Amino acid sequence: MASMKTSPGLVNFFIYNSTFGPKEGMEKEKIVMYIPTGEDLDKKIKNIGLCEALVKFTQTFSPNKPCNSLHTQKMRQVFFEAEPEFWMIMTISIPFSEKMAKDGKMVIEYHDEDVLDSVLDAVLKQAYKMFKLFNGTFGYILKTYHLEALRKRTEHFYASYLQTFNFSQFDILDAFTGINFLPLDKNTFLRIQSFVNVIEHTFSQIKYTAFLYSEKLVWSGLEQEDMRTLYKYLVSSLFPSTINLESMENPRSQGYVVVQPKLHQGRFITGPSDLGDVPVPSTPPKMFVNTDSEQEELILVVYKALEATICLMISEPYPSLELYKRIDTFIGPQLTTLANIVGEQSAKKQLATDQQYRYLYFNHMNLAQKSSVHSRKSSLPCVAPEIMRLMGDISTDFASFQEDGETYVKTMSDCWIVGRKSDQREMFVILNQKNANLIEIDEEVRRLGITQFNNIFFLD
């Protein structure tokens, strides 16, 4: 009898730079950050030393892409050189289950295939980008401050960031880290565009603007890579935290206290929560964009009305309460109307598209992702983890294969999974048709292509 399988868990997460302690006896200088912080120093040094050795060793064979991951029976380690000489390492435990062997002894079985390199790789890179978005590059901090500041910041950031990790929930979508775009008709999009333009010209402090509706992106003035990270932050961290806020506010309106109705539904998510004469506004996060070229430091002010969110990226200095008030009175009413218009339209769209297929789509070019596998609110997939993993495997195959192609897989549970790749696009379809043959499945996938993806060039 097999017992429950354990979940994969974080073993350690560290950043080192070999150039900080090149001589013997200076090994501990190499550590930029190490989690768990309570780990024995000796062990920290040993672990880092091993990684250093692996990187050095593999460099002889492949100088440009030295070491990507290390598979052991109980652990998986992923490597990422975030910036020159700055290595980030993440170690995950492999899930295992206990199994009764023939001779009656308990045997531990490790499920190496449950952990996907591609996903872990993406998660690690995401961790770096998230840090970079809010703190700037390691090199920048080192240059403007000093090593101690870098150590403090990374530790401070990752100590809380890593707590949000749930390794059993990471799946192919994390590998893609795509963006959900809101399907919208041209005229509404243009209205949003012109609204954004008006904002940027009314408030010259606002450098970039992004517009989202119900966690889907409509417009981004930021570059794609920055938007990708910002989007991830908004969807996975900022929005969920405000839901709590909203539900906390709600009882007020449900009770008998008559609240003076506001003229519009707008409010700040970052920045001051109340625009009464509360003197000190809570500070909105600072962010760093375009780090590859000319790094820009901006302040992220997020404003929301109903389901519509607008991210205002303001150049320094921190906006005054007066500016907040001006923004509120200017944006609030218009954003509320826009939110209503978009809401009406997307409600219509939702009725129109009947979700009869379970599919997953990702375009590497514009990072657009679409998933009918993940339910909207919780990002939990509604299919078995095995199937999710299978899709991850097919995707990894595609990545190594370069050419366009398609893969059909039939699982033990009589479920078909079809993966297709055309140019930069990937699509996965899950079909639960018992006794269907390959031709029927092919036909079914073709039909999906016609109904859902008719306006793109997707080769068969």
Add this chain to the structure above:
Amino acid sequence: MSGHYVQLCNNPLRFEPVTKENSVFFDESNRQVFSVTSGEGKTHVVVRGPDIKSVAKFFIPSGGHVMSIKFSYDRKILAIQRSLKVVDFMNFADGSDSQQYSQTCKSKSAHIIGFNWTNFNEIVFITNQGLEFYQAHGWVARICQLWKQSHLGAGCRYWKLLDVWGTQLPFRDAVNVFKLLLKLVIVQPEKHSLKMIKNYSVQVNWFVFLPESAVLLLSSSGLGNVIHPYHFRAGSVMRLPKFEVDLPAASKAMKTGLLERDVTLANIDGQLYVVILRNQLRSTNTGPVGAEIVLYQLQRDIPAKKFAVLQLNMIGRFAVNVVDNLVIVHHQASKTSMLFDVRIGGDFDGQITYHEPVLAPLPLEQAVIDIGLILDSQNWIVFQPNIIIDAKLGCLWQVMIKLEPLAVMITDKSLLVDFLLLRRESKMVILTVFKQALTPGRQCSLPVLARMFDKMNSAYRSYSQELEQASQQSPDGSRTQSPQKQLTRCQTIVTQEDVYTHVLSLFVENKNINYKFMVAVLVEYIRSLNQFLIEVEHYLYELIINLLVRNKCFYQLHQFLQYHVISDSKPLACLMLSLECEYPPAYQLALDMLKRLNTANEEIIEVLLSKRQFLPALRYIRAIGAEDSVAPRKFFEAVLNPEDPMLFYTVYKFFEQRNIRLRGNPDFAPGEHCEMYVKKFEVLFGPNRKSRQAFSNDGAIQ
């Protein structure tokens, strides 16, 4: 810029000024000034107008003091009123026919207040007891006359023509041709008499006539405020429902009725209005109130309705002109003029719209005329629609609107665009307004620009809709009239081409403007066009694409394409392909676009081949079912440059199989010019045919 928006034309029509001997008459219909000088036995008449150069001088027999004198529309018949009972006529043609004839008003006790020509040979007498409508010559009578007078060669010829046409054309058209020919042929009204067509009896105080619309208003009742409108058409007169003009309580009490000088007829945008000036008298409880103008809209079936009130906010003497569908009110005391546009703005109370002047009153701009002449508006007489006459000076001016100063003076730019769109020949002024609105330093804010674009495009939209309706309805022929009527509405149309050539193409070249603002303006324009369902021209897309590319905003461009803000087209797809090396995703965007166009399979194959995507290209032609029609040569050429033997083999075999399916053997058709590649294949992989035969033979043996 000058501080005037109303001006008198630079070159007034000069005429002999009024003296004791010389009387001056102005005929609104023909815009002619008559200077009449009585001499011994003969009266000398000088007629000037409508343009400065036309002058006619002639003598008429003296028969008493001339009270009124007017030519018929075709200037063939001169009507002269010398007494209260009779109007005399003289026929003019190729010189003059001095024989006078006359018409006495029919009702014995009546006297003639005035007369007006309503057509080239029709005249209406207004007497104190009603109106009498006469025709100088019935055309049928005249045709018969022509027929008899066979010595008139020309007439005879035309008559034959008519005869031929008359049998072939439907009756209506024939009548129209007759009428047309009458104008051409009948150079000389032969008969010296008039025929009464219609008369109406009504007590008349005074009358107002608007020649361009042939509408006559008769004032009736003790206070003169019951108005009887009549509408004249060729050979007929139609009585419109009478209506009563309400008078201010004060003037009722003082028994001062409605005066002729306070009533004007105006044609604004194809609608007829009775314009009535109301000098509010000082009332005890409300204090002094400014004068106002009340507009009654004349309607065919129901009595005229109070339509709008123009608030003058001043007291004194006023005069009204109508120029370019604007009501211009001159105030004598302050020597200023005000503009009103009854089609824009105003406060609507459910029945009547109250208008304030478009701008603060400003003086007229007077063109400098001969030195030594002093302009004195005291002597001015105002005629409709746009004439001012100073009889003492001997000058006739046309009142004109200057749009350029107005463009500067009206600060609300969206109102300005509205205003200008309703003016004549205002396109360039509108474009200048836009140009200025985009110039750094004088830039308008985006919401204002958005409103301006919306106004312009809304006007364009309604215009193109009307055109569409007109073209839809014209085939059945019957209902062409109503849209045609709307099309003649005064409305300036600004097209995308105008905006592109005069505004946007210059705007995007301006180095002093932030590109973000440029993009914002273009997006605003495209948004506005889309909102009014106007198809956006490709050059606007090119403008915005070039702008984004120049500033390396590829991701923004990507998003525009993603939401189909920029419409798909082949040229655009090619443009995207050319951007691939700078922005790799452009390749995917271009292919998507070609796919959506549905007519670009050729191009898709070309693109795939150029990318050396041979197998996808083959799969693609199979998917779209184009294997049979595609030229294999193109594939071979691409796959061998540079040479890739394995792919060449695959492609070659693919087409061989196609050949078997098409023609039953693997050979290429001679027309496909593949001999070179067949040889190449044999060089690379050995003789094709033999190996196959050997293989199949082997198979047969086993």
